Amino acid sequence: MSRTVTRYLLPAFSTILYTSLLGPAFYYLWIYAGSGNANFFYAITLVWSLGLIVLQTDVLYAILRDELEMKRPGVKGKDVKQI
Numbered sequence: 063m064s065r066t067v068t069r070y071l072l073p074a075f076s077t078i079l080y081t082s083l084l085g086p087a088f089y090y091l092w093i094y095a096g097s098g099n100a101n102f103f104y105a106i107t108l109v110w111s112l113g114l115i116v117l118q119t120d121v122l123y124a125i126l127r128d129e130l131e132m133k134r135p136g137v138k139g140k141d142v143k144q145i
Contacts, residue, residue: 067127070120077113081106 085106091098131138 067124067131068120069123070116074113074117074120077109078117081110081113085110 085103088098088102088106092100092103
């Protein structure tokens with residue numbers, strides 16, 4: 063039975079979905095409506111980048127954890143502690 067070792071999949075995908083919906087809206091307000099400014103669009107791209115970094119880090123952790131559990135079956139399901 064395979065188990066997932068990702069930890070932050072829901073917050074990462076929620077952040078990316080949130081910014082994917084707000085990004086075009088902020089762009090429209092900034093360029094076409096003239097009621098927004100560049101700071102709104104800049105802030106949403108920072109949040110989008112944060113979501114991608116969290117997603118990338120989570121996937122990398124899952125890959126490394128899976129490889130560790132394949133090499134050492136005794137650590138399967140145990141927490142990893144940094145020394």
